[in-house]
Amino acid sequence: NAGVTQTPKFQVLKTGQSMTLQCAQDMNHNSMYWYRQDPGMGLRLIYYSASEGTTDKGEVPNGYNVSRLNKREFSLRLESAAPSQTSVYFCASSEGVTSGGRTQYFGPGTRLTVL
C-alpha cells in the first residue's frame, strides 16, 4: 500500500495564480484532512471531510476550497494565491470516529511558495 500520496511535492506560484493540490489514500479510510504547517505554529487544520460527500471548515479555511472527489481522493484548491499561503501542506486520512479509528496517517507534504 502506498498510504497517503500527495502531488505535487514542490510548487512555486505567483500572487493571484490558482492551483489544486491532490491527495489520495488507498487505505479505504472514511475521513480525510488538509493541514498547513508553518514554523512555530504546528499543524493547523484547513478543511476536513468526515466521509465521502461531506466537507467542513477547519481552523484556517479562508482562501481555500476542497473537493472530496470520491472515497480515495480529497483535493485542495487555491483560487487566487497570496504570499501568506506560502507553507507546507499535508493531507491526512483516518478510518473515522464512527469506525473507531482515530489515528491520522499523513502524506509526505507539498511545499508551496507564493511570490
Place this chain on the structure above:
Amino acid sequence: GENVEQHPSTLSVQEGDSAVIKCTYSDSASNYFPWYKQELGKGPQLIIDIRSNVGEKKDQRIAVTLNKTAKHFSLHITETQPEDSAVYFCAAPRPHGSSNTGKLIFGQGTTLQVKP
C-alpha cells in the same frame, strides 16, 4: 474549544540521556492523546497514543503519561539515539459541540536534537 500548549520548543540531549516533552490541554472532556514524530522532509507519523482510561503507556523506549486532573500529558524517550532527532507533536481531540468529530488540534512542536 480545545487549546494545546507544548513545551519546550527545542530540546537538546546527549545520546543515552532521557528526553521529556510536555503538553497541556484545556478541554476536560478530551479522551485521546496521540504523539507524532516528524523527520526532516517527511509527514508526521504516529509513534504512541493514550486514551483517558489509562495513566501510562509504554512501547520500548517510548512512554506517554497522562494526568487528567492537571490536564497534561508527557512523552518520555529513554536511552535516546541520534535517530530520535526529529520534531515531535502532541495532539488532542477538537470537539464540535457534543460530538466527537475525529479532528485533532496539534501542539506547536518540539525539535529534539540528540547529540552523539
